[in-house]
Amino acid sequence: MLDLLRRRPAFRRLWMAGTVSLVGDWLAFVAVSRLALDHGGGALALVGILAAHSLPHACLSPIAGFVADRFDRRRLLVGIPLVQAAFTLAMALAAAAGALVSLQVLVLVRSAFTAFMVPAETAALRHTVEPPELLQANAIVSGTWSVTFVAGMALGGVLAALGPVPAILVDACSFFLAAGLASGLPSLRPEGEREPRAAGVWGLVRAVPPELWEALGHARARPALFRAVFSKVPCAVAGGMGWVSVNLLADQAAPFGAAAVSLGILQSVRGLGTGLGPLGISLLARGKEEPGRPLEHAAALVTFASVAGFALVRPWPLLLLGIALLWGIGGGSNWVLTSASLQRLAPDVMIGRLSSIDDLSTTTTMVVGALLAALLVEASFSLVAIGAMGAAVGLVSWIALSLRRAEAPLSSGAPGVAPAPRI
Known part of the structure; x- marks a missing residue:
């Protein structure tokens, strides 16, 4: 399996960017959840953090898929992590101030942008390997998720012991690094792409259902x-x-x-x-x-x-x-x-x-x-x-x-x- 990473440099870059980002996400999740409990939020605050991580992702998936079919996937894989990094830095400021509500709002907004990564990565992967290698490539991605889950949670626990701010700052750095890795990918424009049927943000949103x-x-x-x-x-x-x-x-x-x-x-x-x-x-x-x-x-x-x-x-x-x-x-x-x-x-x-x-x-x-x-x-x-x-x-x-x-x-x-x- 490691041979595929050696032979396919574009897949290697895509995989490395996703891996770095995943580790950052898991360790920040531990830190933010710990902060919710430490400030007396209890189970409801903890559930609020979990919901903030998952609900925007699910709700915005249809729009994210539409965007991935309309724009260069490379630009998405570079631009979205940069936006997430900016919100993560703001999360660090909120955590330092102990502003739990502001922190939850920032997590919610950042998670909304995460929704755009899944279809962009899925669409990009098929361009980085040959058709017979798709199963192996997806096995590497899935296995990496398993490893990063354990590593990210463990590292998050260590950093959280120092306070939530260091873990969140490391997460921000992971987004910058992921964007840098993705910037080395070639253009990944959709094949047979068509011009958007309507201009502007509202026009694009209206085009999503059809x-x-x-x-x-x-x-x-x-x-x-x-x-x-x-x-x-x-x-x-x-x-x-x-x-x-x-x-x-x-x-x-x-x-x-x-x-x-x-x-x-x-x-x-x-x-x-x-x-x-x-x-x-x-x-x-x-x-x-x-x-x-x-x-x-x-x-x-x-x-x-x-x-x-x-x-x-x-x-x-x-x-x-x-x-x-x-x-x-x-x-x-x-x-x-x-x-x-x-x-x-x-x-x-x-x-x-x-x-x-x-x-x-x-x-x-x-x-x-x-x-x-x-x-x-x-x-x-x-x-x-x-x-x-x-x-x-x-x-x-x-x-x-x-x-x-x-x-x-x-x-x-x-x-x-x-x-x-x-x-």
């Missing part, structure tokens, strides 16, 4: 592409319900000592699995441009089985670790396989919008799954029952998606797939 509808119609008429866009959804809804089970089980049973320690261990092991799964997929599908549906089915089934079995092995801590690892392996493999398929099948002029639909649907269904599980807890359902329901909902959704056939496109005149030039 453009998104056009991309969805293009996918609906092509079952393989439609599955690539929505195949994370079944695992996301099951994972959202399972996430509630993990937190409650750690709190109630504390299988590894204190509840916080137990939760940290379980989540770390699951994070390790998200890196090992893609690595295994990359080895199994080496040299294949299309790994085949059996691997996708296997990844989904492992995820559903893990969600269903997690609470069942509650009395046995070692089995809990094994199930958590398998859960991560299944989820990480699902992410890599579906992301590679999307990059392989989507027209370059539409991949930003299709990636944003993927991102929005995955985030939304995960939250819906977690909310459904919370309601079931309030209704006195057991964790075993919640896990079984989560697995069942995910499995039924997966079967429905797999059996889906082509439909008439929602919009005519969608551009065809053009091969992307490699750098």
Whole structure:
């Protein structure tokens, strides 16, 4: 896998920029969350920080996908981190003053710009490797997420001990470094791009719904592409319900000592699995441009089985670790396989919008799954029952998606797939 980084300098730059930014994000998240608790905000303030990190990303995904299909992706990958760096420096000032409300507002605004990075990175990646290398490239990206999660959280804990300001300043530096790395990429303008249909910011915003509808119609008429866009959804809804089970089980049973320690261990092991799964997929599908549906089915089934079995092995801590690892392996493999398929099948002029639909649907269904599980807890359902329901909902959704056939496109005149030039 490391050979791909050596042979593809553009992919190496893209990967390094994303890695640096991820580490900064995780360590700042720890620092800001710690500040919320230290200032007496309690759980509500902590939830506010979490919401500020995630909600703008999901809500702005459709606009972000539209932008990635209209403008040079290189300029986005350089410009957005610079804007984020500026807001992060302002966050450091707010943290130094102990202004928690101002800090949350700044996190909210900065997170809004983060939404524009996902489709831009997705659209750019396919230009940096050959088609048979897409699966391997996505495996590297997924494995890196797993490593940066552990490293960023650990480094964040160390820096947070010195106070939140140093961690936030390091995060700001990471954005400047990411922008510098991305500036070395060549121009990545969308192929077959068209002139914007309306001028000005409001004109672009008004153009988003029909453009998104056009991309969805293009996918609906092509079952393989439609599955690539929505195949994370079944695992996301099951994972959202399972996430509630993990937190409650750690709190109630504390299988590894204190509840916080137990939760940290379980989540770390699951994070390790998200890196090992893609690595295994990359080895199994080496040299294949299309790994085949059996691997996708296997990844989904492992995820559903893990969600269903997690609470069942509650009395046995070692089995809990094994199930958590398998859960991560299944989820990480699902992410890599579906992301590679999307990059392989989507027209370059539409991949930003299709990636944003993927991102929005995955985030939304995960939250819906977690909310459904919370309601079931309030209704006195057991964790075993919640896990079984989560697995069942995910499995039924997966079967429905797999059996889906082509439909008439929602919009005519969608551009065809053009091969992307490699750098």
